[in-house]
Amino acid sequence: MLGPSRDPSVLCSLCTASLKGIMIDFSISLPGFSVRIIQTERSVAYQQMLYASGRTQPGPWLTNCDGVTTLSNHQQQIKHGENACHAFDIGVFKADGTYLSEATYYEPLATIAPNHGMVSGWSFSRQDPDHVECNPDLAAPATVTA
Numbered sequence: 001m002l003g004p005s006r007d008p009s010v011l012c013s014l015c016t017a018s019l020k021g022i023m024i025d026f027s028i029s030l031p032g033f034s035v036r037i038i039q040t041e042r043s044v045a046y047q048q049m050l051y052a053s054g055r056t057q058p059g060p061w062l063t064n065c066d067g068v069t070t071l072s073n074h075q076q077q078i079k080h081g082e083n084a085c086h087a088f089d090i091g092v093f094k095a096d097g098t099y100l101s102e103a104t105y106y107e108p109l110a111t112i113a114p115n116h117g118m119v120s121g122w123s124f125s126r127q128d129p130d131h132v133e134c135n136p137d138l139a140a141p142a143t144v145t146a
Contacts, residue, residue, distance in 0.1 A: 015086060015118070042072055050063045090109070090130050106130050107129070118134065
């Protein structure tokens with residue numbers, strides 16, 4: 001897999017538990033538009049391609065994480081006691097399917113994500129408006145045993 005996955009089954013239980021509520025609240029905040037997951041898991045090769053942008057390749061700076069030394073929360077890793085992906089990106093689309101990249105469409109995530117116990121990319125020093133990830137201060141989810 002070079003490009004990103006959109007498969008929500010790779011997400012950790014904290015992301016999974018928050019995902020539906022975030023998607024519903026985000027949809028309500030943007031009447032007339034649809035919202036969809038656009039990224040969950042990223043391969044090392046894809047993460048390295050993003051990291052190269054604005055450094056060794058032309059284009060804007062996209063990430064602090066090189067995918068090897070510093071893993072992205074979009075990569076499988078153990079956090080909160082789970083080996084999973086701990087972030088997802090959401091896209092806003094017009095009725096005709098056109099993807100909208102303008103940051104203003106994603107501004108509602110700045111309050112919606114924290115309301116569901118997650119961190120919004122709006123809070124990063126280099127804003128990542130469509131990004132949502134696990135709150136590092138949250139404890140691992142409770143394990144249910146039979």
